[in-house]
Amino acid sequence: MTHFITRRTLVQSAVAFATAATLLAAPAAQAATQLRLAVPDPADSSVGQAASRFAALVSEKTDGEVSFQVFPDGILFGKDQNAAVNQLGSGALDGLILASSVYASFEPKMNAISLPYLFADYDQLQGYLSGEPGEDLLASLERFDIHGLGFFLRTFRNVTSRDTAITTAADFDGLTLRTPNNPLFVSLFDALGANPTPMAFSEVYSALQLKAIDGQENPVEVPLNNRFYEVQGHLNMTQHLADSFLLALSDAAWDKIPQEFHAAVQAAADEMILEHDAQEIAQEAEIIAQLEAQGMQVNRFAEGELAKVQEIARGIYPQFEDQIGADFMQMSIAFTAQN
Known part of the structure; x- marks a missing residue:
């Protein structure tokens, strides 16, 4: 407008x-x-x-x-x-x-x-x-x-995958996932046992279609707006990153x-x-429902598995402490712990 x-x-x-x-x-x-x-x-x-x-x-x-x-x-x-x-x-x-x-x-x-x-x-x-x-x-x-x-x-960002339902920490093992070319994203999925593959977004649909990659991660409107449901069977509510x-x-x-x-x-x-x-x-809940209607299975972590994933993910924080700044990182962690 x-x-x-x-x-x-x-x-x-x-x-x-x-x-x-x-x-x-x-x-x-x-x-x-x-x-x-x-x-x-x-x-x-x-x-x-x-x-x-x-x-x-x-x-x-x-x-x-x-x-x-x-x-x-x-x-x-x-x-x-x-x-x-x-x-x-x-x-x-x-x-x-x-x-x-x-x-x-x-x-x-x-x-x-x-x-x-x-x-x-x-x-x-x-x-x-x-x-x-x-x-x-x-x-x-x-x-x-x-x-x-x-x-x-x-x-929050969530992982979509072709054949694998992600409900446990072990389900990431070996999955080839497209990520942005950002060290933080790559380090996260590497720690989880996946195979992070940085790739231009414009190439993602064809890579999924050709099975060159198993999945990708984005906020839920991305797989809906880009019709990833045509080449992905699972929406995994990992909510791993903001x-x-x-x-x-x-x-x-x-x-x-x-x-x-x-x-x-x-x-x-x-x-x-x-x-x-x-x-x-x-709108997030509405979009999830639309993806379900298009045939995607919506998966959430089994009891106790989210805590395992969070522990692994937070293990990469020290890698970025110098980059972010130790004081600001501690301030951020303290803020969320208190609010």
Whole structure:
């Protein structure tokens, strides 16, 4: 959805014989602030809809004085997500919504969000993203000249597989699973005994179809939207890892917004995030039901097996302590233990 700024025009004198000089003497109209917001996914995707909702709320809360035009499909940054972060910091992009895991290439502390089994449920994840840890992560972007407005969640990632139902820790043994090219993902599945295989997402369906890999892992909307149910028999509710999206502006764009509207723009971000998170969580159950209707078997860990998987997964934390930072990692673990 695209939002355009309505410019206020000079009001002509009610007197029919008003002269041009009178019009020139009238107060000048205040120019509205127009900004562009880039997202990596299609306009009708969850991220695209979140961007459009934010844009609508900004327009509403600033009476049209500030607006964002949404550009989907990564067209403003050539679909190069790392380049997008650089462009945001330089001011070449006004605004950007991108996964926090992409930002981890620039700020390693962002990897903490994706530590496997750090969060027991969505309440913990939301509390973390909106609480002190999330504020710390937003502040860490300031050195890149990026102004973070907030995080919104993605649903937990789950493993799909062709023939194997994953209900025990041992069921991972020998499975060839596609993962993103991220050391944290690879280390997790290696520790679980699987064969993690980094691969471009565009290649995943054909690799599953040709049986070059046994499965993949993603939030549940991915196998639905990409028809993986045609080549995968099992949806395994492993819920092994979290991710989030970050809504941010360049410092240059934030400075373009008149000070009087800063609070309104932040309020628009906060409201969108609350709405989006509630919707995402509610839709997860509906998507699982749709995958079942398409013939996928939904599996959950047998009693006592989740604890075994969690113990193995948390065993990789020390590998990433230096990268994330020991203090922030301990802060993250302590936060989830207390909330």
